[in-house]
Amino acid sequence: MATRLTGGTLTVTITESLTMTHATTADNRTHSQTITKTFSGIDQLNKRVLNLPNTNQVKVIDLGGTAASNPGTFLRSAVEYIRITNLDDTNGVTVILEDTGADTAAILIDADSSLLLTDTQIEAFTNGSAFSGFSDIDEIFLKAASANTQVEVVVATTA
Numbered sequence: 657m658a659t660r661l662t663g664g665t666l667t668v669t670i671t672e673s674l675t676m677t678h679a680t681t682a683d684n685r686t687h688s689q690t691i692t693k694t695f696s697g698i699d700q701l702n703k704r705v706l707n708l709p710n711t712n713q714v715k716v717i718d719l720g721g722t723a724a725s726n727p728g729t730f731l732r733s734a735v736e737y738i739r740i741t742n743l744d745d746t747n748g749v750t751v752i753l754e755d756t757g758a759d760t761a762a763i764l765i766d767a768d769s770s771l772l773l774t775d776t777q778i779e780a781f782t783n784g785s786a787f788s789g790f791s792d793i794d795e796i797f798l799k800a801a802s803a804n805t806q807v808e809v810v811v812a813t814t815a
Contacts, residue, residue: 663699748801
């Protein structure tokens with residue numbers, strides 16, 4: 657079977673826009689900024705919507721191994737972009753980034769918010785130590801903060 661698809665360019669755009677009004681219209685303040693990042697050679701896009709139970713943490717991404725052989729498993733060196741979006745309008749979701757040999761970091765994603773990752777490195781300290789260097793994220797887990805929650809997970813890779 658011949659391959660019919662070739663890799664493409666993923667474009668991610670973040671737009672900020674804020675207007676603060678003043679009693680005197682001429683003194684209104686505005687802020688607007690658009691940041692665009694492109695990722696070339698993307699030939700695999702994995703997108704899932706999950707019903708995350710309010711129980712234990714659930715592994716959603718495995719960056720181990722040398723090939724993307726199982727669902728949710730990705731070749732670490734090929735990962736260009738990860739987006740985790742909390743689709744709930746009330747409850748938070750905890751994202752747990754784990755280096756199985758050393759570091760773990762947890763980040764809370766508020767309702768209707770996203771976490772973007774463009775690298776698979778982590779470093780975490782609990783004792784106030786100085787930064788010493790990054791290590792690989794091996795696994796990413798999600799845990800609903802207080803109630804069953806829907807999340808969307810997108811992973812774009814070059815292999």
